[in-house]
Amino acid sequence: xxxxxxxxxxxxxxxxxxxxxVTLNGFADGLDACKEYNENRxxxxxxxQRFRDHVVGMKELSIGADRGDTLLQQQRQAIRDLAxxxxxxxxxxxxxxxxxxxxxxxxxxxxxxxKEMHQKSAKKSQSPHQVEIRLxxxxxxxxxxxITIIGTHVRNGGPYFINLCKGEPTSEESWYNPGxxxxxxxxxxxxxxxxxxxxxxxxxxxxxxxxxxxxxxxxIIVL
Numbered sequence: 001x002x003x004x005x006x007x008x009x010x011x012x013x014x015x016x017x018x019x020x021x022v023t024l025n026g027f028a029d030g031l032d033a034c035k036e037y038n039e040n041r042x043x044x045x046x047x048x049q050r051f052r053d054h055v056v057g058m059k060e061l062s063i064g065a066d067r068g069d070t071l072l073q074q075q076r077q078a079i080r081d082l083a084x085x086x087x088x089x090x091x092x093x094x095x096x097x098x099x100x101x102x103x104x105x106x107x108x109x110x111x112x113x114x115k116e117m118h119q120k121s122a123k124k125s126q127s128p129h130q131v132e133i134r135l136x137x138x139x140x141x142x143x144x145x146x147i148t149i150i151g152t153h154v155r156n157g158g159p160y161f162i163n164l165c166k167g168e169p170t171s172e173e174s175w176y177n178p179g180x181x182x183x184x185x186x187x188x189x190x191x192x193x194x195x196x197x198x199x200x201x202x203x204x205x206x207x208x209x210x211x212x213x214x215x216x217x218x219x220i221i222v223l
Contacts, residue, residue: 004104005095008112010088017062017076022136024051024083026111029219031090034109036097045093046086054083108132108216133160133185133203135218145193147220149201151185157205157212160185165200166193169217181206193222 012020028048031037038047061076091110098106111134133151140146149162159181165174182188185203193199200219205212 005098005107007104007115008091008107008110009115010084010091010112012084012087012113017058017080020080020083021055021059023112024055024087026136026218027087027090028052030109030111030216033217033219034094034097034106036101036106037090037094041093045090050086051083054079054086058083111216111218132213133157133205133215135201135203135215137201137218137220139220139223140189143191144195145222146189146191147193147199147201147222149185149188149190149203151188151203151215153185153205157207158183158185159207160188160203160205162188162190163202163214164190164193165202165217166197168198169200175200175202195222197222 012023015023028051031048031051041047057079058076061072061079065072065076091107091112094107094110098104133153136150138148138150140148151160153160160183161177161181163175163177165176167174169175178190190201198219198221200217202217203215
């Protein structure tokens with residue numbers, strides 16, 4: 001059914017600038033991780049770096065815009081409007097890939113919010129271990145080789161465990177489990193990672209009634 005390919009929410013008007021920065025960076029990571037998206041991609045459909053560049057531009061303008069400079073506010077809004085337009089194009093292109101492959105789950109890789117109507121129905125119809133987890137990764141200030149893993153899931157959805165991959169995941173063997181289960185997925189600190197390396201993180205629930213689905217991998221360069 002068509003609605004199966006229209007569940008990601010590209011209406012980001014309610015997001016603050018810090019929130020849109022996180023969304024665009026996660027979106028860029030998702031695009032980079034999709035081989036089908038980047039193979040034979042038309043010139044007018046942009047790679048993930050384009051959206052990171054938009055974030056950098058908006059952050060530079062935010063220094064003055066947040067102090068009330070009207071001109072900088074307008075320039076920052078113009079970049080945001082362009083980023084959202086280009087995001088629509090990229091999502092539409094990803095939908096054509098998903099439809100061609102008859103696999104709407106491909107769209108999960110975009111790291112975009114799920115439309116509210118689907119989110120509510122999913123919570124009613126699925127038990128906690130069936131609901132996919134969404135991840136965000138952050139570096140820990142002044143602590144080398146450490147990150148914070150932030151997951152969003154339904155209430156009482158744990159316990160959880162994570163898998164890590166140093167560098168691009170090329171196969172199942174690329175991943176490893178650092179050990180341990182976590183009762184809450186909202187803030188997990190992972191230390192002893194090798195600095196100057198890109199890590200991917202996946203998470204799933206591990207409940208008595210069964211394993212939940214793996215989250216879409218999130219990535220970060222560890223400092």
